[in-house]
Amino acid sequence: MMKTGFQRVARLVHHKALPRNPHLLPRLHQASAFGSSTDSLVARFCPEKTDLKDYAIPNASWCPDMLSLYQEFLEKTKSGRWIKLPSFKSNREHIQGLKLPSGLAAASDKQDWRIFTRCIQLEGQGYEYVIFFHPSEKKSVCLFQPGPYLEGAPGFAHGGSLAAMMDETFSKTAYLAGEGLFTLSLNIRFKNLIPVGSLAVLDTQVEKIENQKLYMSCIAQSRDKQTVYAKCSGVFLQLQLEEEPSQ
Amino acid sequence: MLRSCAARLRTLVAAPARRPGPVWRLFSSEKVVHKDYGLPNPSWSKDLRLLFDQFMKKCEDGSWKRLSSYRQNPTRVLKDFQTRFVDPRFMKEEQMSKAQQFTRSFEEGLGFEYVMFYNKVERRMVCLFQSGLHLQGVPGYVHGGAIATIIDVTTGMCAYAEGVAMTANLNIDYKKPIPLCSVVVVNCQISNTEGRKLFVSCSIQSVDEKTLYTEATALFVKLDPDKRLT
Numbered sequence: 001m002m003k004t005g006f007q008r009v010a011r012l013v014h015h016k017a018l019p020r021n022p023h024l025l026p027r028l029h030q031a032s033a034f035g036s037s038t039d040s041l042v043a044r045f046c047p048e049k050t051d052l053k054d055y056a057i058p059n060a061s062w063c064p065d066m067l068s069l070y071q072e073f074l075e076k077t078k079s080g081r082w083i084k085l086p087s088f089k090s091n092r093e094h095i096q097g098l099k100l101p102s103g104l105a106a107a108s109d110k111q112d113w114r115i116f117t118r119c120i121q122l123e124g125q126g127y128e129y130v131i132f133f134h135p136s137e138k139k140s141v142c143l144f145q146p147g148p149y150l151e152g153a154p155g156f157a158h159g160g161s162l163a164a165m166m167d168e169t170f171s172k173t174a175y176l177a178g179e180g181l182f183t184l185s186l187n188i189r190f191k192n193l194i195p196v197g198s199l200a201v202l203d204t205q206v207e208k209i210e211n212q213k214l215y216m217s218c219i220a221q222s223r224d225k226q227t228v229y230a231k232c233s234g235v236f237l238q239l240q241l242e243e244e245p246s247q
Numbered sequence: 248m249l250r251s252c253a254a255r256l257r258t259l260v261a262a263p264a265r266r267p268g269p270v271w272r273l274f275s276s277e278k279v280v281h282k283d284y285g286l287p288n289p290s291w292s293k294d295l296r297l298l299f300d301q302f303m304k305k306c307e308d309g310s311w312k313r314l315s316s317y318r319q320n321p322t323r324v325l326k327d328f329q330t331r332f333v334d335p336r337f338m339k340e341e342q343m344s345k346a347q348q349f350t351r352s353f354e355e356g357l358g359f360e361y362v363m364f365y366n367k368v369e370r371r372m373v374c375l376f377q378s379g380l381h382l383q384g385v386p387g388y389v390h391g392g393a394i395a396t397i398i399d400v401t402t403g404m405c406a407y408a409e410g411v412a413m414t415a416n417l418n419i420d421y422k423k424p425i426p427l428c429s430v431v432v433v434n435c436q437i438s439n440t441e442g443r444k445l446f447v448s449c450s451i452q453s454v455d456e457k458t459l460y461t462e463a464t465a466l467f468v469k470l471d472p473d474k475r476l477t
Contacts, residue, residue, distance in 0.1 A: 006423065092386045106387030106426060112357070113427075114381040116390035120352060149352045152403075159414035160399030161349060164392025171384065171391065182424055183384075183391035188417045 006182055006237050036240070038135045041176050045094055046086055056087035056131065061124025065199040065223050066145050073132045073141065085131045085140075085172055090115050098241040117168045124197075125149045129165060131172055138177040138206035142169040144220075148196050156193035162200070162230055163188055166218050169204050170234040173216060177206045180214040180236030188232040194220075200229055212238045285316035285363065290356025291377065294430040294454050298375045302364045314363040314404065318351040350400055357381045359397060363404060372405035374433035376451075378425065388424040394451070395419055397433055398463045402447040405435040406467035412445055416466040423460050430454055443469040 058067055076082040088094055090113045099105050120126025128145040144165050152158020167183055174180025194200050204218040214236045220229040287296055305311040350359040357379040364373045376397055384390030399414060406412045425431060431451050439446040444466060451461040 006421075090383060090386070095386075100386065104387075104424070110380055110428075112380050113383045113386070114357075116382050116384060116393045119358060119381040126349075126352070149347055150349050151347070152349075153413065158349065158399065159403075159417065160392075160396035163395035163399060163417060164390070167390070167392035167395060181385060183419075183421045185421060186391065186395060186417070186419045190414050190416070193413075 006184065036179060038138075038176055038178075041179065042083060042133070042135055044097075045176060046083065047096075050086075052086075052088045052093050054086040054088065055118050056085065056129065059123045059128075061128060061145075061147070063145060063197060063199055066128070066143050069143055069199065069201070069223060070130060073143075077132070081134060081136065083133045083135065085133050085176075087118065087130070088115075089118055095241060097244050099244050101239070101242055104239075115168075117164060120147070120149050122149075127161070127165065129168075131169055133173065133176055135176065138173070140169060140173045140204045142202035142204065144200045144202055145198065146194060146196055146200070151196055153193060156195055157200075159188075159190055162190070162194065162220060163232075165200075166202060166204075166220065166230070166232045167234065169202050169218060170216050170236060173204050173206060174214045174234075174236035178209050178214050179238050179240055181239040181241075182237045184213065184235040184237050186232060186234050188230055190230045191228045192230075194229050199223055209238075214238065281317045281319060283315045283317065284351050285314055285361075288355055288360070290360055290379070292428075292430055295360065295375060295377045298430065298432070298454060299362060302362075302373070302375070306364070310366060310368065312365050312367070314365060316348075316351065316362070318347045350396065353379065353381060359393075361397065363401065365404075365408065367408075370405070370408070370437040372401055372408075372435045374401040374435075375430065376433055377430045378427055380427065383427055385424065387427055389427055391419075391421060394421070394425060394461060398435075398449055398451070398461070398465070401433045402435045402449050402463070402465040403467070405437060405447050406445045406465075409437070409440070409445055410469045412467040412469045414465060415444075415468045417463065418465070419461060419463040421461055423458060425451070425460050431460060432456075438464075443471070445469065 058070060062070070073082060074084065077084050092113060117127045117129065125147040126149045128147060129142055131140055131142045133140045142165065146157035146161055150157045150161040152160070163186065166188065167186060171180070171183070199222070200220050201223055202218055202220045204216055207215045207217055216234045216236070218232045218234065221227060222229070287299060302311060303313065306313055350361070353359065358381050360377040360379065361374050365371070374397065378389045378393065382389050382393040384393070395417065398419060399417060403414065431453060433449065433451050435447055435449040437445060438448040445468070447465045447467065449463040449465065450459060452459055
């Protein structure tokens, strides 16, 4: 049976039996057949000291709902069960010291990359969001406030922008829960429109990890859960990043 | 004048699915001083320009039409939409003036560079799309969400030609990652209609058609002229 382009590469990488990462932290929990545990992935993803700007922090454009829910979750991070994920300008900054396997790594001399969901830097105009991750239950919550640049139907966020926010939440959740890297599929059912400038809460859950794939579900609703904006299921491909050769 | 526009919109949506005409005139022939983004600019690669020229040739016999693309919706269209479909509680004057098409909110070359061509007879929308550095996901590749956006926009325009419609479902199968800054062809077509439902199929391929990057299906629902959205 023909395998897709993605999966073919993933199998090649897997069978090369890449050496275990020598920098793994103690007290590991093997989440999957892949090398890194969620703990070590999170530790690397959330550097304690960094000069990089974190875009996932409150600013003047955040509506009161978003601010208060953010505070609630921040309280929950004190117990260590929830983690606030930083959000840098580019995914390259999130995976410093790591690179894609050689079949996929694209050499580039360009500098001005930006992750799509941080493309509009004007406060409040584009994607305002923050993701909280729960490592042991492999779930996350994204607080999302779409700005006027994300408009589709006048006064409401367009479907593509919610799809993008769901894909991004899946992406970070999949990576930390099991080195999920590439989107394989997204299936979104839109129910109601999100008014521009209001808060949408995206609850994401990893349902299972099987055959190098992470299966996730997400529901986007209003804070009081009275309005469901959309439901989505997504599948991501596991692919282990390689260490950059040390200089 | 507003009331007559609203009345015109009402009859458009109420009419059975017929070939696009009035809806397009509403959007395309509005006298605006704004820039048309669906035309070549210095950030367009050679590939994109060549494709653009090929499709412009196809427009010569009238079977294809290039779509103009503006950063902001004409105010009259906005007001009509809100009057008919939106609960007054949700109408915010100041937000209407700030809003702009997301896909046209980037500096030249950094975001979505694209132009759409429509074939009425085939009910087909083709989007020539070049991704910029600010659409990145996995380093070196286009973000899955940016791909979802261009699919939603293109399938949406394809559905819109048949009447004001909203996305109900979007199913995307990502086959191969799209390299950042490359040019791809997004090809959408109405595959079926059932009452107010519009089924649109979509594929994203390389310029030489040798690589299939993405496949998608979308379901749009035409708005019920008697119901509010909120």
